[in-house]
Amino acid sequence: MDSSGGKIVILTALLLEYRAVRGRLEDLQRLDHEAGTIFEHGWIPGTSWEVYITQVGQGNQSAAIMTERAIRMIDPEAVFFTGIAGRLKHDLALGDVVVATRVFAYHGGKQEESFKARPETWQASHRLEQTARYVARDPQWAAQQQPSGQDEPEVHFKPIAAGEVLVNASTSALHDLLDEHYNGVAAIETEGAGFSGAASMADQVPALVIRGISDRADGSKQHTDSGGFQQVAANNAAAMTIAVIKALAPSRTVKTGGSAGQDTGKLGLLGAAAPASAHLEEPLPVAWRRKLLPSWSSEGATLEVHLVPEYSLRLPVRQMSQLKEWLVSVGRKEEVFTPSEAVAGALEADFVAAFARDQRRGSVGLAISQSGQRSCWEPLPSPSRIHIPVLDPEHTKERVTGLLRLLLRLQDVPQTRYAPALAIDPAEILTVTSLESAANSNSASLARVGRSGPVQIVPQELWDAADISAAAPTIAEELTLRLMLHFRNPGDSQHF
Known part of the structure; x- marks a missing residue:
């Protein structure tokens, strides 16, 4: 029996990413923001988690605005950004999932005789990252979330880089910049920095970026896209995101003015007390x-x-x-x-x-x-x-x-x-x-x-x-x- 519950926001950039999440929810209803943004909210089957989803479009600026808007309107327990990304490390396979332990906004810097990086960076929420690691340790997590017969993706816990450039070349000045200043980064995308920054400024709302690897960022994107890897990566990232939400647990019990040691059963960071x-x-x-x-x-x-x-x-x-x-x-x-x-x-x-x-x-x-x-x-x-x-x-x-x-x-x-x-x-x-x-x-x-x-x-x-x-x-x-x-x-x- 699932004792957790509450409101969660999941944001995506692309339509196929949105559909990958939407297909895992039930009882969907439309919700309109006063500024015109359309959300849908539904439930993760068999749980008390109410999930709000919207498609924000590509780019960090749009992601930041929509994240702030969603947090103000919905007041969620946590926010997620899920979708696809290009890989920067050869040990990642197409379809693998990257849980971002840290997000780098890599465009910040000072250009003198050489470029001196001045990145902004955001750590993943410790609680959400720990829950994701717990899920990934279960060899059956993918089987529980994915259609039968689909390959189980590997889950990697690594930093990602987020900028405004779509990378699709094996050699470039941007590749050199990332290799020199962000050598540990595993994947690259275009929304995580705006999302993470907005979540951090909104009273430290717990936030996590989860991405599926859809291409190699080496010039072969047209080939991998035509091979259906965007859909595979979006599905795997959505499956991991839903699995993490389902595994969220009460952070602590809270004592009240009752008898000594009496628990209210209230969820700390995530969720609320089970209705009586x-x-x-x-x-x-x-x-x-x-x-x-x-x-x-x-x-x-x-x-x-x-x-x-x-x-x-x-x-x-x-x-x-x-x-x-x-x-x-x-x-x-x-x-x-x-x-x-x-x-x-x-x-x-x-x-x-x-x-x-x-x-x-x-x-x-x-x-x-x-x-x-x-x-x-x-x-x-x-x-x-x-x-x-x-x-x-x-x-x-x-x-x-x-x-x-x-x-x-x-x-x-x-x-x-x-x-x-x-x-x-x-x-x-x-x-x-x-x-x-x-x-x-x-x-x-x-x-x-x-x-x-x-x-x-x-x-x-x-x-x-x-x-x-x-x-x-x-x-x-x-x-x-x-x-x-x-x-x-x-x-x-x-x-x-």
Whole structure:
């Protein structure tokens, strides 16, 4: 269970670098700065880290302005710059990752009879660098972040140089300058100095530059670019950046005026205390999906998630009527429904819903009850090879995390507390295994009968609405573990 969390900013220069990071986030939403800069923010799957990303363009000046702007607007726990770079050391291979232990702004100097370097330099945040070293020591870090079959890059902890010149020549005056004055530098790029300087001036916000080697800075750039090494390097740098964020840990515990030695559990530099929940003596009543909408004869095992308010909000009928078409619209925007899918709306005395039913896809939908309960549902995945719904614990946890956050976006959240609930309905025919195992197995060996009727995990804990999004992975893990107690692993007597 990930106890860390907070806001992180990741900046990139190029579009392919931006896409490499963006593809590793979920639940992305647009955020506009008053000056016009567009950010997107989402979540690292399975964690409480909220990541803000933007493309700053090339050059140190642009990187400095955008870094300062992001820090002022978002107030992050840490900032990262990730992307590609040219190598200056022959022991680095194309695709390798360089974690910048120090960034040199190499253009500073005084020209007399000889050039006398006067560089500015910035050290990497000790905590971020140490976390990166911890990640790199794990031989499985790349396998956990990269697509299967992709070569695992080497990770180097070395200084980099940042200027305003794109280097693509094996011999040049700039090469001579770098060799004479910055001989330990491993890679060269054009944004790290502006980024590091701005982060340093913003009350020492922890900052780290992570680069993938895309070319040799020797005149062969056109050849390496056409070979796809820019994409490889951008992917590797993004994977390392996300792995570092996922590994960030509480820096310290803080003692308060309570009893001696009592820990608040507060995160020091990175993150905040885990949101607290209140245990209910009796579960809140849930309007389960089968109570809202009649069951469908062709329906397979379906996952449903609910947020039940502590107190009934009693939405007015006029507002419920307006929500009917709005749910259809927001369902398409949030990709609950496909663009071409026929979506039905339902307006009843005590709920409003938008839903779609497809013979192959199954049942999907959104609902808001008059009491303020929010609900969503989707079918369990069915690998084409076995045609049986698969209940994968890890996949379920990730989906519940995403659906909880989706429910919070359905409408302005009133300042009340909500109790999360979960169900699989119907639950008669499914298999409990990993999606990977299901895809590689014969259907006959996986077919099994679940419990008759629905399996419902009733709401037992209240969470502040403002805390649910940050705590979504924790909530999802607890609900999924309770759900798995109702099923046995095929061929194994032990419960999940």
